[in-house]
Amino acid sequence: MAVSPPRPKSFAMTALRAFEASARLGGFSAAAQELGVTPGAISAQIKSLEAELGAPLFQRSAKGVVLTSLGAQSLPAFAQAFDQLGQAVQQMRDAAAPRVVHIATLPAIAQFWLSPRLPRLRAEMPGTEISITALEQPPNLKRTPYDLCLFFAEGDGIILAEDVIFPVCAPALAEQLTTPLDLLTVPCLTDTSWEGDWEQWLTQSALPHHIAPRGPVYSLYALAVEEVLNGAGVLMGHAALLAPYLRSGRLVAPFAHKATLAHPLRLWSMAGRRADSASQEVARWLIQAHSSHS
Amino acid sequence: MAVSPPRPKSFAMTALRAFEASARLGGFSAAAQELGVTPGAISAQIKSLEAELGAPLFQRSAKGVVLTSLGAQSLPAFAQAFDQLGQAVQQMRDAAAPRVVHIATLPAIAQFWLSPRLPRLRAEMPGTEISITALEQPPNLKRTPYDLCLFFAEGDGIILAEDVIFPVCAPALAEQLTTPLDLLTVPCLTDTSWEGDWEQWLTQSALPHHIAPRGPVYSLYALAVEEVLNGAGVLMGHAALLAPYLRSGRLVAPFAHKATLAHPLRLWSMAGRRADSASQEVARWLIQAHSSHS
DNA sequence: AATCTAGGGTTAGAAAAAGTGAGTCTTAGT
DNA sequence: ACTAAGACTCACTTTTTCTAACCCTAGATT
Structure with missing residues (x-):
């Protein structure tokens, strides 16, 4: 015994x-x-x-x-x-590092939406440390140590922009494109996380589906964008992300057809965060900066 | 990236x-x-x-x-x-094996108090599986997977017996002992988990402390009891555990002095168990069997 | 019917985490 | 000063957890 x-x-x-x-x-x-x-x-x-x-x-x-x-x-x-x-973990993290904000977002959003805004955000909120993690899927905030989520998603939180998509390309290439049928003559780039984009756009534009996304597939939106800037083909562009490029003319939309996807660009945090927490301050800044600027 | x-x-x-x-x-x-x-x-x-x-x-x-x-x-x-x-774990365990009861208790209690009662308990509650784990310390029921705790302890739960202690020995040896001072002439056995017993008894009996526990130390009460049955010396006996030996005369109490310790023999379970659970049935049986029998 | 595909299951081996044990350090109390 | 308690360190061992590559099944697709 x-x-x-x-x-x-x-x-x-x-x-x-x-x-x-x-x-x-x-x-x-x-x-x-x-x-x-x-x-x-x-x-x-x-x-x-x-x-x-x-x-x-x-x-x-x-x-x-x-x-x-x-x-x-x-x-x-x-x-x-x-x-x-x-x-309990969130509370503890918050108490331990009250001025640190962890944002989880899609790689594409991190690079094209968040990144351009970060310098001003950091300048206007000194003392607040902002870290960004790129994830393919929105994490469950109740289970993972992030403060804010920024994704194209349905659910709670604040909508920053609808997800409007349409083909984009370099200005030089656009000259060759008059009607959507001309897409058959050029490479149509696709991002792996947005494989359905072409389909969606064709459907909403009432165009024949056989104009399918024929062309290289990229696992990172940034790579695809880079290629398109070099004139390598046409990419399905997300308006919210590529606005600066379209404004500056480095990219153009050769066709008038636009489609709006079901999941808008959305910012959310865990329910029950104190309004004076750094994460909520950052959230408010992002919302305000977005609505007053873009 | x-x-x-x-x-x-x-x-x-x-x-x-x-x-x-x-x-x-x-x-x-x-x-x-x-x-x-x-x-x-x-x-x-x-x-x-x-x-x-x-x-x-x-x-x-x-x-x-x-x-x-x-x-x-x-x-x-x-x-x-x-x-x-x-x-949540308890609930799940309970739902998965409703007729299994895990009891945590002191090794000495397991052997001298619980063990003799188990045959009748098992006979009267067929279909209920009872398992016993001997621990030196009462576990925290909220954190460990036991249904019932049986220890000498303070706190909640039902008191089954006061912890009354006094020296015991084999009848043959008792003949050499007339007054507590005679203890100086024989080995006084001690159990490691009850090192303070002799002190307590001497204090409560108003006897001089130098009659200290001079003799072998055992890490298991059962071993000490075995030795005492063989006439190897005097042991501080816990009435609740050794009652059968005293009743049968295999052990006797050479002196009249008895001491009552602060922690009675106590049975408890996690708060909020359903009264119809197997563990509660076992608890009731143990209480009832104890009060009506011993 | 044949083939895909999605979701699970299994295995061996690899990697990471958790734990041990012996020895050290510091301080309060005798 | 000596002892005891509590915590720390470090090298090492043990255990747990994970992955990778396989198989299996059922419904969907061709």
């Missing part, structure tokens, strides 16, 4: 977090994405949790997982607990 | 748990004990948390740590969040 600590070890936090995320998001892949790991890791965590528990939490099928009644029953309490934990 | 996931990794759960425990218990050692690790591990966790945070959470001094204002400010939210998490 050994009395030494045979590990009373409560429960594996990681496994609980994996469960909560999977249950809330309805799948291992989604949870993996939120937690920044591979689905295999989630699968293993859930498996170990189920083993320790002696009962399954999910019912697996080839097309996804469904919560068992045990899982469904447990989810709310965990979701709430993790929300509170996330909030 | 790498866009790939540079690990936005929220926060290290382990570190947060270490912080919460340290803050709540007021020290790294105490936290280490609750979490079942060494103080060094806690120290490292806190350090990493402080590094990530960029601000100290504790103010160190040679005689312990004190929360900084940042730490004190953060504690309540974390305590609450972890309480909720613990409760």
Whole structure:
């Protein structure tokens, strides 16, 4: 009868977090994405949790997982607990570094929208440190240490601009383009995170779909823009991001057709932030600067 | 500008748990004990948390740590969040295995009090699986996966018996003992978890302290009892545990002096358990069986 | 029917995190 | 001064977690 600590070890936090995320998001892949790991890791965590528990939490099928009644029953309490934990972390971070603001945004937005505004923002808010992280997907603010999110998305928060798109190209190339059908004669660049853009534009402009995005694909909008500035082809431009280029004439819109996408450019923060926090100050500045300037 | 996931990794759960425990218990050692690790591990966790945070959470001094204002400010939210998490885990465990009851108790209690009662308990509650873990210290039910605690302790819960102590020995040895001063002539066995017992008894019996516990020390009460049964000496006996031996005459109390310790034998469970849960049924059975039988 | 594709599962091995243990340091109390 | 408590450090070990590359299934597509 050994009395030494045979590990009373409560429960594996990681496994609980994996469960909560999977249950809330309805799948291992989604949870993996939120937690920044591979689905295999989630699968293993859930498996170990189920083993320790002696009962399954999910019912697996080839097309996804469904919560068992045990899982469904447990989810709310965990979701709430993790929300509170996330909030506690935010509060602590805020108290520890009250003048630091972390912004999460799309790489393209970071480069074309935020970056040009940063010098003035920093100048007008000295003492406030602003850091920017580029992410492909909006993070869950309740679970990740960011203060502000700036994405093309639906949901809460303030709309800074509609997402209006239309083909853009260098002025020289535009001379060759009279009607949208001329697009068949030039490369049509595509960004991987906006693969549906051409489709959307063609649909909303009532144009035949076969004018499809035939041309190189870029994984970074900035690269595609660079190419277009060099006259390499036509890119689906997002008005909110390329406004300076269009204003200066370095890029032009060869056609009149414009399409508005469902997800506007939106800025949001975690619910329940104090209005006097640095993050809220920055948010207000961005909104104000945007509406009064552009 | 790498866009790939540079690990936005929220926060290290382990570190947060270490912080919460340290803050709540007021020290790294105490936290280490609750979490079942060494103080060094806690120290490292806190350090990493402080590094990530960029601000100290504790103010160190040679005689312990004190929360900084940042730490004190953060504690309540974390305590609450972890309480909720613990409760969520309990609920889940309960739903997954409704007929399993985990009891945490002192090794000595497990062997001398619980063990004799288990056969009847199991017979009267078939279908309920009872598992027992022996721990030196009462665990925090809000943080560890036990259903019931049975310890000599102060606090909430039901008192099953006062902790009455007095020297006991084998009948043969008792013949050599007339007055407490005779204790100087025989070995006085001591259990490491009850080192103060002799002192307490001497004090409450108004006897001179120099009759101190001179004799072998055991780390397990059961071993000491075994030795005493073999006539190896005198042991400070806990009435609640040794009742059957005293009743059968295998052990006797050579002196009339008895002392009552401050911490009675107490049974408790986590607040807010449903009365129809298996753990509550077991608790009721133990209370009832104790009062009607012994 | 054959092929895709999306979502899961599995495995071995790699990487990272957490923990240990022994020894040090500082200070309050005897 | 000596002791005890509590915390820190550092080299090392153990455990956990993650990834990468595989397979499997079912519905959708061709």
